Amino acid sequence: MLQPTRNPVSARPLALANWLFAVAALIVAMVVVGGITRLTESGLSITDWDPISGTLPPLTHEQWQAEFAHYRQIDQYAAIHAGMTLAQFKGIFFWEYFHRLLGRVIGMAFFLPLLWFWIRGAIPRGYKMRLIALLALGGLQGAFGWLMVRSGLQPGMVEVSHYWLAIHLITALFTLSGIIWTALDLRLLHRSHLARPARLTLAGAVTGVILLIQLVYGAFMAGLRAGLVTDQWPLINGQFFPAREFAARPFVDAIFNDPYVVHWIHRWWAWVAVAALIWLARKVRPIDRRASVAIHITFGTQILLGIATVMAGVPIWLAALHQLVGALLVIATTWGAHALGSERRAL
Incomplete structure (x- = not known):
């Protein structure tokens, strides 16, 4: 149970609430981009998961050709995109790349301010574990995203599993809900140090x-x-x-x-x-x-x-x-x- 009367003087519940609202806005954008990625059949255009090196897109013609060659090896290419040009491939690659890049941005937008608030002693008593849990949910969301993509890379599959897609989306929305709830709790705490969650x-x-x-x-x-x-x-x-x-x-x-x-x-x-x-x-x-x-x-x-x-x-x-x-x-x-x-x- 939270003990609001024992919060450190350095606690900044309103600043944390505003930060969480900003992260929530990024997640909403992520949900929309994810939907466009699905609608444009772009989700399988990147056939591997490189959390670090994958931050950069292909930069040379040879790198683009290598990515396109990987995509042509999966069953979706023959079933849906057979005969597409490299320029067309770049179009579907963009949405999947942007979706993954936005996921990385959200991760950093959560982790780095959380670290800063933690070091500054700005997190009210009882909220640290909740914020860590939300960060963990974000990491889990990324893992579910890759498992979803991998389901569509299996032999005989031309699309991702709708079960994994549902898990991926619901985890994002559950995380969004948790962030909003926590931000609202923090806003109440800003208004009164006696406020309880x-x-x-x-x-x-x-x-x-x-x-x-x-x-x-x-x-x-x-x-x-x-x-x-x-x-x-x-x-x-x-x-x-x-x-x-x-x-x-x-x-x-x-x-x-x-x-x-x-x-x-x-x-x-x-x-x-x-x-x-x-x-x-x-x-x-x-x-x-x-x-x-x-x-x-x-x-x-x-x-x-x-x-x-x-x-x-x-x-x-x-x-x-x-x-x-x-x-x-x-x-x-x-x-x-x-x-x-x-x-x-x-x-």
Whole structure:
């Protein structure tokens, strides 16, 4: 348990909160770039993982030819990008390289200020282990990213595993949520040295689990290209329920691996998530009206973007915007759950 009255004089909770908000903004950008990387089939363009030497892109024509030769050896090249030119390869290489480079930037943006705050004694009592845990989650996220890429490099694979993609995305969003929650705790501590960390309430936990399921199925949608199975809404190719697809596979296999079924679940579970988010927002409104409004705006925008993305045939810009608002929805939900947990803790 935190003991706020024993914090060192040098503690700077507001400075730490602002730093964490900046890191959160970088993670949101990372989520969007990751989505574009997936949509452009760029994720397998770099076939190895060199955390240090991989910081620099190919600089000479010979280095570019070597990278292109490595890519032509994997099955995705023959299945999707056969005949592409070196210039076209550079286009897909850019997004994967930028995605990895941004990951390194986020790592340094977290680690170096954390070290500085630690040395200066600016971290309030009880927060050091939490910040280390968030740093560890970031490192785990990088490892999951490579495991995701490696899944697509196996013989017979032309895309990454949608399971690893989901793990990769959910870890990023969970880290984002943890950073926002910690920053909000620190901001409360800045306002009052007697403030205690918010606790997760039942409403916050239930809404979080329901939203988690929706996010997992969003990742499955991306991994299975399930957004392309139809351009209709609310029907899917003239039918409401994919009975034929359900009947063609065992139930568990269908709900996790069939693009039509995954699309249907993601489409209609969204309304369960909406109901939970409205419930949370109504509870939060008397405590923090801005958080309540943020929840309503983000889920409303997200629903409209999801429908538009499907009906427009999943254009990259619209799908990326859908992913951006999804990350903002996680932030808004975390904000609301934290406000509710802060109010309950103060009672």
